[in-house]
Structures are given as C-alpha cells and as structure tokens.
Amino acid sequence: MSLPPWPAPSGPLEGFVPLENARLFYRDVGQGRPVVVLHGGPDFDHTYLLPDMDRLARSCRLIYYDQRGRGRSADGVRPEDVSLRSDVADLESLRAHFRLESAALLGHSWGALLAMEYALRHPQRLSHLILLNTAPASHGDYLLFRRELPGRRTAADLEKLGSRPADPRYQQGDPDAVAEYYRSHFRATLRQPEHLERLVQSLRSSFTREGVLKARAIEERLMEDTWLSATYDLLPRLQHLRVPTLLVHGEHDFIPLECAAHVAEAIPGARLTVLRGCGHFAYMEAPEEFRRAIADFFAADDF
Numbered sequence: 576m577s578l579p580p581w582p583a584p585s586g587p588l589e590g591f592v593p594l595e596n597a598r599l600f601y602r603d604v605g606q607g608r609p610v611v612v613l614h615g616g617p618d619f620d621h622t623y624l625l626p627d628m629d630r631l632a633r634s635c636r637l638i639y640y641d642q643r644g645r646g647r648s649a650d651g652v653r654p655e656d657v658s659l660r661s662d663v664a665d666l667e668s669l670r671a672h673f674r675l676e677s678a679a680l681l682g683h684s685w686g687a688l689l690a691m692e693y694a695l696r697h698p699q700r701l702s703h704l705i706l707l708n709t710a711p712a713s714h715g716d717y718l719l720f721r722r723e724l725p726g727r728r729t730a731a732d733l734e735k736l737g738s739r740p741a742d743p744r745y746q747q748g749d750p751d752a753v754a755e756y757y758r759s760h761f762r763a764t765l766r767q768p769e770h771l772e773r774l775v776q777s778l779r780s781s782f783t784r785e786g787v788l789k790a791r792a793i794e795e796r797l798m799e800d801t802w803l804s805a806t807y808d809l810l811p812r813l814q815h816l817r818v819p820t821l822l823v824h825g826e827h828d829f830i831p832l833e834c835a836a837h838v839a840e841a842i843p844g845a846r847l848t849v850l851r852g853c854g855h856f857a858y859m860e861a862p863e864e865f866r867r868a869i870a871d872f873f874a875a876d877d878f
Contacts (some may be wrong), residue, residue: 592640592672596656599654599669600647601640605632605639608702608873609675611666612639615710617797618790623777624683626860630683630866638678642670642689644779654792657658659692659800666693670700679703679873684830684855685710688801688809691838692874695812704820704842705869708855709835712809716834717802727763727829735759748791750782764829764854774856813841820845821872823865827854846872 591598600623602603612628614621621639630838631637641648643665644657666689670678679702687709711717725733736759739745744752758775765771801807820842824835826849839847848868853860 592669594643594665594668597643597652597665598648598650599640599665601638601669603636603638603673604629605634605636608635608704609673609678610635610637610681611669611678611681612690613666613682613686613689614639614642614645615682615686615708616645616787616790616794617642617685617689618645618787618794619778620648621775622781624645625777625859627862630862633867634870635667635679638673639743640670646786649786649789652789654789654796657793657796659689659797662689662797663693663696667697667700668699675700677702679705681705681707681869682709683707683858684796688712691809691813694816694818695809698816698818701818703873705872706820706822706835706838707865708824708830708857709822709838710830711802711834712813712838712841714802714805714807716808716831716837719836720830723831724763724829728759729762732759732762748784748787750779750784750787753782753787754779754813761781761829761855764825764827765856766827766852766854766860770856770860773859810837810841813838814843816842817870818842821868822847822869823857824849825853825855825857825860825862826851828857829855 587602587604589602591600614624642662644652644654669698677700680690687706690704691712694701711720739756742752745756754775757778761774762771822835822839822845824832835847839845850857850861850864858865
C-alpha cells in the first residue's frame, strides 16, 4: 500500500531527516511536481543555489538538502563514514522520508553525477532526470576536463591556483583564503564579474574552518570512489536507463560540452540544451532560459 504524500508547504520549510549516524538538513519550498535538488561540489552545500533556483518553485515543489557531512548536515559525521554508496543511500532515505513514490531529480555539477548514480540503482523512483552543468560521467571525461582546464584560465589565476599548496591559510581551511581560491577557480567559467562575486560571497557565507576541512576530506573520498578510478565509467550503464532526461549545459562551461554530449548520447531519448552566453552556473547566468528549458521538458513529457 502506498503512503499518502507528504504535505507540501506554502513557504520554505526547513528541518532534518534523521538517519543512522547523521541528520540531513532539508529546505522544502513550492507547490506541484516534486523535484529533489542535488548540490554540487561535492564539498559545497545547497545554499549557493539560492535564491536563483527558487524560480522553479513557482511551478514545482523543490526539496533541497545538504549531503551528508556538508553544510548543516555535517554535525556528528566523520569523513570516513561518507562514500558514494552512502550518498546514494541517503538520497533514497530522503525520498522515503517525504513519502514520494517517484520524483524528478535535478543535479548540478557533482550533483548531476550523484543523480545518475541514484538513477541507475533506483530508476523506478524517478519521474524525470535533469542534469545541469553535469560533471564528467567517466574517468576518461574527467581527464579531458583536467587537460582542457588550464587553457581556459588566465596566467594570473594559474599562478594563484598553483601557489595553493604553499598557502598555510588555505591548507588550514581559512574561509577567506578558500573563498579567494574559488574566485580564481571559477573565473574561467563565469562570464560576468558580478556573477562571480555573487557566487563567491554565497559560498563564503557558509564556510567555517571546521566545515571546510571536513568537506574537503569528504570530497577526496568521493573522488577516489569516482573520477580517480581508472575503471570508473557510467556511460555503458546509462544506455539501459529508461527515464526522461534533460541535460542543460553552458556554452562557456569549463566542463567540456563533450562530457555532457557523451551522457546525452548514452541515455536513450535524452535531450541536450546548450545555453548561450553562460558557463557552469546556468541557473544564475541565464535564469529565464534555464526556467524555460525545464518547463518545456516537463510539458513535452506530460503531453
């Protein structure tokens, strides 16, 4: 027997999903089709997506959450307790907590990779899959990303990023030093300086020394589970996925368009939309185009 749907709020509702050895912080806003939003990083939390992503709450119910060990889901979590397997299991626990028979998943960057991993394990729980500025889905595409990235950066940013290992403030998780690192890191993909500053300030607002160091250790573990493994490759498995899928990528994304194209080619019937004039944060850089792409995707599938 199916459970009744969780009551949808009229305004933002925040709380925690209790799990073994952890609590997942969530933010629930909007009405209508449920869409679970997966943040990127993987060392970030959901707050950098706000307020821009909330535009979708005009027609959808958005359920954001901070992944285990990150943001407001960090208390009591040890980095060694976090893995790709635990992240997928947490997402399934979140779905069950909200009593969703199925939901759309919207993953940004690393969150898109996590969404694909979940989709391959629980396809019956998905109504739609939205991969926004997707991270590479294979070790080979990750190497492609790393090869092309230096050519997209200025000499000044390359120098700053190269000096990071010698900067004790960065190594100790100093929030201002980490924010400055991300300013140099993302400058290559954000075309408008005001967008870069908005993003950096949003990230900086949630940084603490302890949180940065814990999230950084978790990121290293998740990279070992995925891109750093020479055998990691979701593409052959994605060929068997039967879920309506939309990929949205930025024309100037610092993750090569080929990475998104390989995913779109692998998933039967997947659509790839390239937004002009924007980079890795399409929801912020081209908000109306992004919202329209999502609305058209849902409308076409509902027809």
